[in-house]
Amino acid sequence: MKTMMKQYTMCQCEYCDYESRSANAVDIHEAEHFGLAVAKWHEYKAKKQHAVYTSHIILQTKNAETEKAFDEAIDDLLSFEKEHNIKV
Ligand SMILES: [Zn+2]
Numbered sequence: 001m002k003t004m005m006k007q008y009t010m011c012q013c014e015y016c017d018y019e020s021r022s023a024n025a026v027d028i029h030e031a032e033h034f035g036l037a038v039a040k041w042h043e044y045k046a047k048k049q050h051a052v053y054t055s056h057i058i059l060q061t062k063n064a065e066t067e068k069a070f071d072e073a074i075d076d077l078l079s080f081e082k083e084h085n086i087k088v
Contacts, residue, residue, distance in 0.1 A: 034086050044086070047077045 011026040012019045015033050020026050031041035054070040081088065 034084070036084060036086075040084065044080060044084070047073070047080055051077045 008021050010019050010021060011023045013026055013030055013033075015030065018026065018029050020029070027041070028038055031038045034041060034044065036044060051070070051073040054066070054073040058066045058070050080086075
């Protein structure tokens with residue numbers, strides 16, 4: 001007899017062991033770690049990703065332009081954290 005396997009994709013919180021089948025639930029959960037509304041959480045995540053991205057660019061091409069982009073990304077991230085009282 002052939003058994004049907006049910007496959008679930010589990011999503012996990014990046015900051016603790018919380019898991020859910022709903023990516024949306026994990027999103028809301030992660031936002032709570034920082035005391036942010038989901039929209040702000042997305043904004044914060046995008047700023048973090050942008051900072052990581054610009055740091056990777058510097059590894060490949062280090063010049064005044066890429067350093068400026070990185071500095072701006074970090075400043076932007078830090079001022080967001082300060083504005084929303086995020087301690088990292
Ligand atoms: Zn969590």
